[in-house]
Amino acid sequence: MNQADIRAFFDQQHQASRQHIEVPALVRKERLLRIQKILQEHGTTLAAAVQADFGVRSPQLTEMADLMVLRSMLSHTLRHLRPWMRHQRVWTPLHLLPSMARIERQPLGVVGIIAPWNYPLQLALGPAIAAIAAGNRVMLKPSELTPHTSAQLAHVIGQFFAPDEFCVIQGDAQVASQFAGLPFDHLVFTGSTAVGRKVAIAAAQHLTPTTLELGGKSPCILGTDCDMEQAALRIAHGKLLNAGQTCIAPDYLLLPRGQEQAFEQAYRKAVAQLFPTIGGNPDYAAIINQKHFHRLRGLAQQAESQGAHVQWLEPAQTAASSAAPGWGDAVQRQMTPALVWNVHSGMDIMREEIFGPLLPVISYDRLDDVIQAINAGPRPLALYWFGKDEKLRDSVLRRTVSGGVTVNDTLMHVAHDNLPFGGVGPSGWGAYHGEHGFLRFSHQKSVFLQAKWSPASWLYPPYGAKFERVMALIKRLG
Known part of the structure; x- marks a missing residue:
């Protein structure tokens, strides 16, 4: 796939994410259920593709280490999705009463995922589950070292998702480099520390926030x-x-x-x-x-x-x-x-x-x-x-x-x-799984709801004796 084609997929998702900023729970749930159906209907085929890439890797290992983990993620996410999406009411300090405040959790937009070869299903679809739960569009770049798995992922995801919802970009390391340079709203990379540095540099050109899952000496x-x-x-x-x-x-x-x-x-x-x-x-x-x-x-x-x-x-x-x-x-x-x-x-x-x-x-x-x-x-x-x-x-x-x-x-x-x-430091930054992943791929927007009457007006100029009395009261209450 050439650079123009990759950019066209991104532009399609970017435009869709800006046109449909609010993504209801029912839409998110339905998309997650499509991933669940992929695992149910094509899990055996996907495990066979992993086996073909490794040469020797039993379907039972892929079932345990990839598919079972994904099923658990999906079940947990579907069960908790609505509570995670709710506005979070926050405590308001006394000097700002009777106002109210809350945090609204919104989709970031388009999330890019660069997945590794070692667990090519879990580490591709796991971040995608969290990103889709948070209401995002997803572009996935699987590893070129697992071509059978990558091709099968592209095939089944293309069957179940429109390109502006979730798509797969196949290709070599050069394609991965071009992919990392797109102006995503968030970019996830799982792999070596050396390549993670290159991904971080590429993402920094657009100030793209990243989640880097690296490795090291454990x-x-x-x-x-x-x-x-x-x-x-x-x-x-x-x-x-x-x-x-x-x-x-x-x-x-x-x-x-x-x-x-x-x-x-x-x-x-x-x-x-x-x-x-x-x-x-x-x-x-x-x-x-x-x-x-x-x-x-x-x-x-x-x-x-x-x-x-x-x-x-x-x-x-x-x-x-x-x-x-x-x-x-x-x-x-x-x-x-x-x-x-x-x-x-x-x-x-x-x-x-x-x-x-x-x-x-x-x-x-x-x-x-x-x-x-x-x-x-x-x-x-x-x-x-x-x-x-x-x-x-x-x-x-x-x-x-x-x-x-x-x-x-x-x-x-x-x-x-x-x-x-x-990870932490050279072993990576950012974390996902469960609500932590939902929050990682969400924008937590601060919302302050001012009341009809507000004591903040007491602090407006011109400053004088009244201002000094109010400030003294705030200091005592603080």
């Missing part, structure tokens, strides 16, 4: 009193879901010194429980393409060359012979999980977001050292704490800043509809 801390086997299983699930291609996956582990062998044994057992085989196992996703696969191998090799020990957790057996026809080299891209020991800050694996099944492990002596190390780096998108001591837990939460936290598990805070999802 730490996972084990306390000395944690249930090691339970922790290892939950960490393995969070790390290996989608083969580690998850923005909030535990990026590295901070482990009390002396518990290395216990954790290694527990983690190995957990990996075998979740994935008895790797190659040919449909439950274990492939790395998205050869480029990313070689990047991950390069991280491991560079760490080894600098003194790290990479412990590949090879399964006891392989299912490669049972690989489904048509998987091609995707089975070779099912990367074996690994623990990486003896890492240090100079290694690329400790500087870059990993986005794969490699888990660096750092031993610590004092929790204070852990806090100091986390705070010395960029603020992470997620933080995980495992332990029974509530005082230690609360100390970690008070003394660190991250986009979100799950205690005694991984990933789960993102599944809670009443919790905002977003």
